[in-house]
Every structure is written in structure tokens, then in C-alpha cells.
Amino acid sequence: MGQQEKVATSLAGTVSExxxxxxxxxxxxxARRYPGDPGTRQPVHTVxxxxxxxxxxxxxxxxxxxxxxxxxxxxxxxxFAAVLGIPEELAGPVHDRVRAKLEREPVEDLRIDxxxxxxxxxxxxxxxxxxxxxRLVSEAYANxxxxxxxxxxxxxxxxxxxxxxxxxxxxxxxGLMAAGGLPEGLVLTLPKxxxxxxxxxxxxxxxxxxxxxxxxxxxxxxxIQIETSQSILAADGTAAVARMIDAAxxxxxxxxxGTFDYSACVGVSAAYQASDHPAADHAKAVMxxxxxxxxxxxxxxxxxxxxxxxxxxxHEAWRLHYGLTRRALARAYYQGWDMHPGHLPTRxxxxxxxxxxxxxxxxxxxxxxxxxxxxxxxxxxxTAKALSGYLLRGIDCGxxxxxxxxxxxxxxxxxxxxxxxxxxxxxxxxxx
Numbered sequence: 001m002g003q004q005e006k007v008a009t010s011l012a013g014t015v016s017e018x019x020x021x022x023x024x025x026x027x028x029x030x031a032r033r034y035p036g037d038p039g040t041r042q043p044v045h046t047v048x049x050x051x052x053x054x055x056x057x058x059x060x061x062x063x064x065x066x067x068x069x070x071x072x073x074x075x076x077x078x079x080f081a082a083v084l085g086i087p088e089e090l091a092g093p094v095h096d097r098v099r100a101k102l103e104r105e106p107v108e109d110l111r112i113d114x115x116x117x118x119x120x121x122x123x124x125x126x127x128x129x130x131x132x133x134x135r136l137v138s139e140a141y142a143n144x145x146x147x148x149x150x151x152x153x154x155x156x157x158x159x160x161x162x163x164x165x166x167x168x169x170x171x172x173x174x175g176l177m178a179a180g181g182l183p184e185g186l187v188l189t190l191p192k193x194x195x196x197x198x199x200x201x202x203x204x205x206x207x208x209x210x211x212x213x214x215x216x217x218x219x220x221x222x223x224i225q226i227e228t229s230q231s232i233l234a235a236d237g238t239a240a241v242a243r244m245i246d247a248a249x250x251x252x253x254x255x256x257x258g259t260f261d262y263s264a265c266v267g268v269s270a271a272y273q274a275s276d277h278p279a280a281d282h283a284k285a286v287m288x289x290x291x292x293x294x295x296x297x298x299x300x301x302x303x304x305x306x307x308x309x310x311x312x313x314x315h316e317a318w319r320l321h322y323g324l325t326r327r328a329l330a331r332a333y334y335q336g337w338d339m340h341p342g343h344l345p346t347r348x349x350x351x352x353x354x355x356x357x358x359x360x361x362x363x364x365x366x367x368x369x370x371x372x373x374x375x376x377x378x379x380x381x382x383t384a385k386a387l388s389g390y391l392l393r394g395i396d397c398g399x400x401x402x403x404x405x406x407x408x409x410x411x412x413x414x415x416x417x418x419x420x421x422x423x424x425x426x427x428x429x430x431x432x
Contacts, residue, residue: 033246034293037389039421041396042297043109043149044351045338046256050117051129051152056136059147063106065341067099069307073314074345083315084322084346086353093356098348101398106344108397109149109335112137114168115156115191123164130168134175141183151187153225157198166205173220177213188222189256194230196240199247206251221251223299227258229265232286242290252296255287256337259301275301275324275336284333300328300336307342318346325350334393348397355394362387363408366419370411388419 049058074080080098081091112133114126121129133152140146152172155165169188176182190202206220224244226232234240245252262283263273274280280301287298303324307317321343328336329350338347366387391409394400402413409416 035295036293037421038295039417041148042334042393044334044397045107045336045347046109046111046299047107047147047338048111048113048117048153051112051114051126051133052118054112054133054136056139056145059107059110059140059145062341062344063102066102066106066344069314069342070099070102070345073307073311073318080345080349083318084349084353085319086349087357090353090356094349094352097352097398098345101348102344105147105398107147109187110147110151111187111189112150112152114165115153117153120161123167126164126168127171130171131175134172135179137183138176138179141185142180146183146185149185149187150183151185151189153189153191156190156192157201158192158194169205170209173209182215182219186220187253188220189225190222191225191258192227192261193224193244194228194240195234196243196247199224199244199252203247203249203251218250221253222248223254223256224248224252225256225258226283226287227261227265229262229283232283239286239290241287245290245294245296252294254297254299254335255291256299257284257287257301259337260304262301273304275303276327284331288332297335298333300324300333302337302339303343304339306340307346308340314342317342322346322350326354329354351397352399355390355397355399358390359394359400359404360408362390363405366391366411367409370409384419385421388416392416392420 047062055061070080074083077091077095080086080095081088086094114130118126118129130152137146137150140150152168154168154172155161157165173182176186190199193199202222206222207217209215210217210219224241226241231240231244234243241255245255257275257280259275259280260273263277263279264270266279268277268279284298284300291298303317303321305317305320307314307321325336325347328334336347338344366384369384369387391400391405392413395402395405395413405416406412411419
């Protein structure tokens, strides 16, 4: 190996110790504010159903309606691919997986809506609907028909509806506790947040509920809906959404962009309100940066163009939804809203095409990184993290199979998890 180099230093050992001591508070702050991705499954969408419409068979009904739409408007892989512009080599795999998904798990995340989709009702009526929602959600988890994630969107913390929102949350959560406890997939969505203090108030509500039932502090998390310009840029010029994450005290699980409320708030006329409008892109970019590293996921909004009517009209709506979904995926928005059963085929088609077309390149790059083989791209640990996250999301939603990823990468699921969330474990690679 040649001559051994002489190693010399100039600084006393105490210098390193003093520097470390001076950064102790910063180290703790970094760990608290930026813990990294939680490593759990993120749903590819959220489906909203009004509180008075949700029934025990709602999830299965959405899947059946989506399958019926496929049968009527694109009955085979070739016709479905032709409508959406899916490459011929992906037509069969995507079509088959979409149909299987609609049969097995048509909805990944369901929100029973007591806000805009429900509207103002007499208190007794909303009380009963919230109690009924709790019972149906508990029964769904008990009998195995639940979506992986389920919960409610209550009314917001603005003065006019605050008491109603608090009461609906209380009725729903109390009903879940009475039926056996809070399910692991529980998600709450706090809409129309304008000031961080409204987030603080919701945290206070959840703290009180946890204490009343002897639950662990922080057991109940929630999503924050970004639907006002003030939630992006506060009056003092700061990014209010970053302060909202901090105000949630570790309970925030997601930031959901509200396409139509936000667009209207900044003056976009109705004909141009869409998730690809420049105003939407700006808001979502700020959301993305504010959430980066915090463990809070971001979600895109929805389209209000429904795939209904004659086949030509359905195809046009499908192409719009497919294109918006693919656009969001490329911009690292891996979740969005779906407002109609007819959106499910194109949601899953876009997601599955996105992951399947990138499977072999991503697997090859990750395998080369692990083997230190290089190839024509020199990747860094951050890119290995992104590649692993990409493959894991594809597996979680059904676009990819664990076995095919293992075959192409030589990595186990545990290996992928370690690369995707390196703070949560070492990077020791094991054989699949």
C-alpha cells in the first residue's frame, strides 16, 4: 500500500468538544423539527363523501361504479391505453392492476365530510350524522371493509362555525372510543386554516380529549388544509404554513391544498381554477418547502370536471384527470383528492404508469449505488433515499410487487426502508 502517512493535527481536543457543546441546542432543534419521513404508507388519494351520504357499502360502491365506467367507456387494455396515451408495453400491466385494485381496495383514504360537502344543518341532525359516522367507521375496521385510512373533515376554527366543528369532532371521537377505541388509520382534516393560532386551538381540543379518555399525549394527529392566501403568506411576510406545522406540536400529518377555495381567494376566475394554475403551483411549492424534512406529507387538490355523460365526454375528463395526476407525481405530490368514482380508474392508471415505467431505471440506479458500480450516473446518498422512496411508494399502492423489486435491486423491503429513512436504522444491506 506504499508508505504510511504521518498524521498530524494542530487543534486541541477540547476544540471539538467546545464546538459540539455550542451546537447541542441546534442538534436537538434539528431532531425535533426535522425528523424525516415517518416511513409509513402514504395514500395516493383522499376521497371525500358527505356525512349524510356515507353508507356501509360506500367504498364497495365506488369500486363497482369505477369498474362499470371502465366496462362502458374503455372495456379493454388497448382502448384504455389509447384514451390516456399509455405506452403499448404498459397497457396490459396497468389495465390489469387498475382493475385488480378497484376490486380489492378501491379507496385508500376516505374522509367523511362535515364541511363544504355537508353544509350547515340543524345541530341535532349533524350530531346524529357524526355519531353514525363513528359507528360505521368502527364497524368497517371491525369487519375488514375499511379503507387503510378513514376519518372526518369537520368545520373550521373560524368564529361562525367553530363551536359546531368542535362538537362534531367530539361526537365522532367519543363514538369511536365507545365502539372500542381509535383505529390506527384514523385521520382528521382541519379545513380553512388562516392563522397558526387556529392550529394551536385544535391541538388544545385534541389534548383535552386525550386527557378525558386517558389516551397517550399526541395520539391524535390531523391534516391541515391550505385554502387561503393568508395560510401561505402571512400579513408580516412570513410563510404562515411553516408556522402552522410548528403550532401543531408534532401532530400535523399532512398539508392538503384546496384547489377551489384557494384559487377564489387569490381572485382566479371560475373558468381557470385548476390545480395546474400558476397560483396553485406557487402555493404548493411553498407548502412543499415548509413540509420538507418535517415528516408532514403534502397532498394536491382535485378537479371538478367529472367523468360522466357520453363516452367522448368521459374520455375528455379522464385525460384531464390523468394528466393532472401525472403532473403532480412528477412534482413530488404523491397524493390528491378524488371527487367521483369515475376518477378512480385514471387515478390508479396515472399512479401505476408512473411507477411501472420508472421501475427498471430506478432499480438499476439503486443496485449500482449499492454495488458502488457507478454506471452513467453518479448518485449520492440523498438520491438513493429518493430511489428507495419511489420503489416503496410503488409497492405500497400496488403498482409494483415486492418480489420484482427484490429481483431487480437485490434488496429486501427492510433494505429499502433503511435507505428511504436512514435516521431510522443503519444501511446494512441483506440478501432478499
